[in-house]
Amino acid sequence: MKLILKNGIVYDPANGINGEKMDICIKDGKIVEKVRFAKEIDVSGKLVMPAGFDIHSHIAGGKVNVGRLFRPEDSLRRLVARKNGLRSGSGYSVPSVHLIGYDYARMGYTTVITPAMPPLLARHTHHELNEIPMIDKAAFPLYDGNWFVMKYISEEKFDELKAYVAWLLWATKGYSVKVVNPGGTEAWGWRKNVHDLDDEVPYFGVTPREIITSLVDACNDLNLPHSVHLHCNCLGEPGNYEITIKTLQLVRHKDFDGRQSLYVTHLQFHSYGGDSWKTFESKADEVAKEVNKNDNVIIDTGNIVFGDTTTMTADAPMEYDLHLLTGLKWVNKDVELETAPGVTPYIYSPKVLVNAVQWAVGIELALLIKPEKVILTTDSPNGGIFTNYPKVIAWLMSKKAREDMLAIVHRSTEHRTVLPTIDKEYDFYEIAMITRTNPAKAAGMPNKGHLGVGADADIAVYDINPLEFNPKDYEKLEKALSNAYLTIKGGEILVREGEIVKVTHGRTFWVDAMSKVDRSLIEKDLDYYFKRYYSVSLSNYVIGENELRRSERVCVS
Amino acid sequence: MRELILKLKEKPDLCLEVEGILPNVIVEKDVGEIENLPIQYGNRKVKLSEFFDISVEKSETPRVVFEGDMSRVKRIGWKLDGGEIIVRGNAGMYLGAFMSNGRIIVEGDVGHFSALNMSGGEMIIKGNAGDYLCASYRGDWRGMSGGTVIVKGNVGKELGSYMRGGKIVVEGIADDFAGVSMKGGLMVINKAKSRPGAGMTAGSIVVNDVDELLPGFFEEGEEENPEIEGEKFEGRFKVFSGDHAERKAKGKIYLRI
Numbered sequence: 102m103k104l105i106l107k108n109g110i111v112y113d114p115a116n117g118i119n120g121e122k123m124d125i126c127i128k129d130g131k132i133v134e135k136v137r138f139a140k141e142i143d144v145s146g147k148l149v150m151p152a153g154f155d156i157h158s159h160i161a162g163g164k165v166n167v168g169r170l171f172r173p174e175d176s177l178r179r180l181v182a183r184k185n186g187l188r189s190g191s192g193y194s195v196p197s198v199h200l201i202g203y204d205y206a207r208m209g210y211t212t213v214i215t216p217a218m219p220p221l222l223a224r225h226t227h228h229e230l231n232e233i234p235m236i237d238k239a240a241f242p243l244y245d246g247n248w249f250v251m252k253y254i255s256e257e258k259f260d261e262l263k264a265y266v267a268w269l270l271w272a273t274k275g276y277s278v279k280v281v282n283p284g285g286t287e288a289w290g291w292r293k294n295v296h297d298l299d300d301e302v303p304y305f306g307v308t309p310r311e312i313i314t315s316l317v318d319a320c321n322d323l324n325l326p327h328s329v330h331l332h333c334n335c336l337g338e339p340g341n342y343e344i345t346i347k348t349l350q351l352v353r354h355k356d357f358d359g360r361q362s363l364y365v366t367h368l369q370f371h372s373y374g375g376d377s378w379k380t381f382e383s384k385a386d387e388v389a390k391e392v393n394k395n396d397n398v399i400i401d402t403g404n405i406v407f408g409d410t411t412t413m414t415a416d417a418p419m420e421y422d423l424h425l426l427t428g429l430k431w432v433n434k435d436v437e438l439e440t441a442p443g444v445t446p447y448i449y450s451p452k453v454l455v456n457a458v459q460w461a462v463g464i465e466l467a468l469l470i471k472p473e474k475v476i477l478t479t480d481s482p483n484g485g486i487f488t489n490y491p492k493v494i495a496w497l498m499s500k501k502a503r504e505d506m507l508a509i510v511h512r513s514t515e516h517r518t519v520l521p522t523i524d525k526e527y528d529f530y531e532i533a534m535i536t537r538t539n540p541a542k543a544a545g546m547p548n549k550g551h552l553g554v555g556a557d558a559d560i561a562v563y564d565i566n567p568l569e570f571n572p573k574d575y576e577k578l579e580k581a582l583s584n585a586y587l588t589i590k591g592g593e594i595l596v597r598e599g600e601i602v603k604v605t606h607g608r609t610f611w612v613d614a615m616s617k618v619d620r621s622l623i624e625k626d627l628d629y630y631f632k633r634y635y636s637v638s639l640s641n642y643v644i645g646e647n648e649l650r651r652s653e654r655v656c657v658s
Numbered sequence: 659m660r661e662l663i664l665k666l667k668e669k670p671d672l673c674l675e676v677e678g679i680l681p682n683v684i685v686e687k688d689v690g691e692i693e694n695l696p697i698q699y700g701n702r703k704v705k706l707s708e709f710f711d712i713s714v715e716k717s718e719t720p721r722v723v724f725e726g727d728m729s730r731v732k733r734i735g736w737k738l739d740g741g742e743i744i745v746r747g748n749a750g751m752y753l754g755a756f757m758s759n760g761r762i763i764v765e766g767d768v769g770h771f772s773a774l775n776m777s778g779g780e781m782i783i784k785g786n787a788g789d790y791l792c793a794s795y796r797g798d799w800r801g802m803s804g805g806t807v808i809v810k811g812n813v814g815k816e817l818g819s820y821m822r823g824g825k826i827v828v829e830g831i832a833d834d835f836a837g838v839s840m841k842g843g844l845m846v847i848n849k850a851k852s853r854p855g856a857g858m859t860a861g862s863i864v865v866n867d868v869d870e871l872l873p874g875f876f877e878e879g880e881e882e883n884p885e886i887e888g889e890k891f892e893g894r895f896k897v898f899s900g901d902h903a904e905r906k907a908k909g910k911i912y913l914r915i
Contacts, residue, residue: 174798428905429799 102592103128103139106560109149110567112533115542115551119530120567125149127558130592134554146566147586150533152559153210153490154550156540157330157366157401158481160201160215161229161240163222164413164442167432168195168482172411172446187601194410194446194482202234204488206595209561209585211607212237212541212549216279216330216366217415219243219436221637223273224644230609231650235595237559237607239544241279241330242269243415244316246286248438248634249626251305254315263319264622267614270325272643274611274652276544277327278320281415282334283312286441294418295334298347309334313363314351321357323614324657326545328357328364328399336370336419342384345371349388352397364543367403367480368392369463381455383462383518389469399543401476404463404493405456406485407449414483417441438634449485454517457510461518464496464503468523472531476540490536491582497527499572529567546610562587564598608653617657660685661717662692664710666726672700673750674709677733681720681741681760689714724749729769735762738779751788754781755795757805770814773807775800776824781807789814789833792826802826802843818845821861825887837863840909844887858901858909862886866914875900875911886912 104127111123122145126136159165169176169192178193181200190200205213218226218240230238244250244266253262266278284295284302291303298310317329333348335341345368352363365371374384392400414420417433420443424431431445449456463484467475477494481487495502507514507521515521527535541550548557565581584599595603631639646652662684675698684692692714693707706712720741724734729748738757745753748766755774762781770788773781775795791813794801801820812830819835822842831849840858847854847863852870855863864886875898882894895912 171797173796174794177795430797 103136104558104589104592104594105136105139105141106149106562106587107141107143108145109147109562111149111552112529112567113151113552114530114534114538115151116553118552125552125560127560127589127592130558132552132554132556132558142587144562144587148529148563148565148567148581149552150209150529150561150563151537151541151550151552151556152212152561152588152590153205153208153536154540154544154546155205155210155213155478155481155487156476156544157216157403157478158213158487159217159413159483160213160233160238160481161198162215162218162226163434163436164217164415164444165195166225166229167434167444168411168413169197171430171432171444175409175411175446178409185601187604194486196486198229198232199234202236203601206235206588206590206601207584207599208488208490208582209563209588209596210236210487211559211561211588211590211595212546214239214241214276214544216241217243217281217332217442218273218275218279219415219440219442220247220269220273220275221436221439221635221642223275224648227274227609227644227649231606234604234606235590235601237549237590237610237653239276239610240274241277241327242273242275243281243440244269244278245280245283245312245415246440248287248305248630249623250312250316251287251302251307252626254307254311255305259315259318260619261622261626262315263322264618264620266316266319267323267618268620268623268627270612271615274609274644274646274649276610276612276655277325277330278316279330279332279415280313280316281332281440282336282419283309283331285309285334285418286416289418289441290435296344298334298344298351309348310351313348314355317352317355317362321355321362323617325612325614326360326655326657327543328361330364330366332366332414332416333371336367336414336416337373337423339373339375339377339381342372342374342388345388346391349391349395349398353395355397357397360545361399361543362397363399365392365398365400367478367484368400368466369403369405369459369484370480372462372466373458378455381458381517383458383465383520385462385465386469386519389466392470392474399474399476399539400466400470401478401480401540402463402467403478403480403484404467404496405449405459406479406489406492407451407456407460408485409446409448410482410485411444412447412483413442413444415440415442417443419443420445423447437636438630451506451510454511454513457514458517460506460510461514461520463493465518465520465523467497467527467535468525472527472534473539475535476543477535488583491579494527494532494536494582495575495579498532498578499575500524500526501573502575526572529570558589558592560587560589561585562589606650608651609649610653610655611649612655612657614657659717659720661715661721661723663713663715663723663725664706665713666724666728666731667709667711669727670699670709670730672730674699674731675733676706676731677736679706679722680735680738681722681743682739684722685720685741727766729767732769735760738762748785754779757781767811773802773805776802776805776807778804780805783807783809783811786811786830787813790816790819792818792821792824794820799839801841817847818843821845837861844889855901855909855911857904859904859907860909862910862912864891864895864912864914868911868913871898871911871913872901872903874903874907876902880915881912884912886910
């Protein structure tokens with residue numbers, strides 16, 4: 102199919118295009134220089150950007166399903182009937198499988214990565230991803246509490262570690278290395294946690310510092326497209342900004358050509374000062390300073406949005422603490438040799454000082470860190486469901502939107518944060534950066550997140566004129582961004598004026614780095630561990646490429 | 659003002675769901691429009707007139723009257739926000755669920771999950787009620803918050819679970835686990851079977867007779883003509899506090915001697 106988008110106002114930071122009126126030509130699912138006899142669509146006066154890229158959103162896997170199962174009252178909050186050939190569904194903070202795809206497409210997003218896949222539950226995760234329509238997807242398997250990883254690190258066997266990292270990516274059809282509360286989830290098996298980079302994990306004797314640096318080195322040595330995707334220790338604890346800064350400093354001198362060495366996720370939950378809930382305050386400025394100085398780090402914000410949501414992470418001790426705090430229901434799971442996720446509901450209330458500070462921290466981080474190092478997420482659904490992105494964008498683009506919110510939240514918020522003193526307002530170029538270009542670049546997907554010749558024709562058009570946009574009029578912006586005028590994926594129009602017109606199924610990206618390692622190094626250990634400890638056999642553990650609906654293998658050179 | 663009388667033609671094979679047939683909705687509509695209102699029959703939508711004979715009469719308040727055995731008609735008065743609903747016969751599941759205002763009177767028995775998450779209004783049940791009367795919606799920890807429910811007959815299990823406010827009066831027998839995880843409000847029960855108030859942290863249960871109390875309840879002495887949740891009760895009561903299996907439990911059970 103051939104298409105020309107005529108006269109749109111284009112923002113494409115990867116190619117330095119900042120609000121220029123131009124045409125975009127599409128042929129065979131790619132963006133091309135010129136095309137003849139194509140169908141023309143007039144998008145004059147409308148905002149044209151590459152389609153959205155969400156690098157951190159829990160959309161599939163064991164936790165998400167548990168969230169659905171144990172929150173029937175959340176399902177009741179949103180019921181969607183079958184309509185125009187679309188499937189029915191339910192769920193507000195944890196929507197059902199098909200709704201996730203529809204909602205993302207309506208917002209103009211076409212690529213989403215689910216960031217925490219317990220390797221043992223990879224099959225389930227992929228089967229769920231297979232069913233999510235509209236979007237391209239990938240999954241990051243978890244490496245943090247993995248017995249193999251900790252064994253090889255404690256025995257200082259770096260080649261074996263590399264071989265295992267590559268093997269697990271291949272076996273689970275994963276995309277990159279996710280690390281959650283390194284060491285903490287394994288210590289949780291002993292009813293403990295780690296609170297410092299040098300706390301030892303029981304039995305294995307390794308420290309979070311060793312786990313992070315070894316895995317960063319392994320990722321860099323293997324030349325994986327995405328770096329280590331790290332959820333730091335001590336999430337959500339008052340005063341955790343110190344350990345966050347120490348963690349960021351670990352990679353100060355680990356330069357890597359072409360991408361970051363460390364991706365730190367939902368930084369908002371890791372930028373708190375104070376020593377108790379009473380003295381809880383924002384330390385976003387200190388953390389932002391370190392991120393700006395450090396060339397090898399990229400972060401995503403993990404903003405919170407006020408309301409009722411379901412938190413789910415592979416950080417079980419943290420979820421348990423949260424459950425003690427709120428007294429609400431809670432689910433914990435131990436995934437054999439690998440990790441320990443937890444799920445609990447949470448209500449972010451603007452009248453609660455801690456929540457109001459959290460809200461401010463997320464925005465401060467985005468405003469204080471250089472836009473080329475920021476990625477916008479809400480750690481969906483932990484900070485708020487992804488359909489709230491337009492709201493967060495409005496807060497970033499409009500000081501008035503922030504002031505209106507500050508008037509509602511707890512009075513003491515302004516004393517605990519620096520948000521009221523920040524005048525910066527994002528423009529559309531920078532918004533395109535933090536929601537499109539940066540995540541695609543950080544994930545190492547060269548065909549995504551830009552509109553240069555040869556890129557995938559994933560384009561979002563919004564019904565708002567960016568040249569006439571007044572930041573005071575932020576409600577209009579929110580509305581426009583929530584319902585894309587056009588969402589084009591692979592050259593096909595999926596959404597027209599906020600309505601889905603075509604349902605497709607995207608590809609699943611996974612990384613094959615087996616050519617760089619020698620599998621025989623770990624063969625013996627794999628056999629031994631699977632025979633002795635796992636509840637499944639090695640041959641049943643590995644996921645075949647034929648189990649993915651549309652597999653997209655990324656070979657590492 | 660007027661009254662809509664809906665007479666069930668015959669007991670349906672599948673359950674009907676009459677969500678949306680509310681006094682405040684029908685008040686502005688003419689008979690033709692009312693006949694065409696959609697209701698759910700199994701997995702398809704049908705017209706109201708397909709299963710009901712419809713007639714309209716004058717009345718003081720907006721009112722909907724259901725006549726016949728409605729035990730296979732679900733969601734009568736779902737999200738009721740004013741006016742009156744009268745059921746001359748039995749009612750099915752989810753009667754008056756999520757109601758916030760108005761009044762429901764049932765002359766027969768009602769099904770499970772009636773008055774679910776009720777936040778206001780009044781409900782009078784002249785027969786028996788099923789399980790989960792006045793309970794919270796499945797999974798929710800924020801249950802009934804206001805309103806009054808009076809049951810002349812018996813009620814099923816888990817009456818008023820996660821209740822936060824309002825008042826329930828049961829003149830018959832309440833089955834096991836009445837007031838489980840209660841966090842507020844008042845429950846007056848003639849006779850409770852075993853384990854009323856399991857996991858309760860606040861609120862009061864007044865009971866004339868009980869089969870078995872949980873060991874989490876500690877005896878606090880006796881009271882004469884106590885005032886409970888702002889209401890005077892006559893007689894002598896043994897007072898229990900609990901359920902101390904929970905942290906900081908301040909619930910009370912008053913047992914008549």
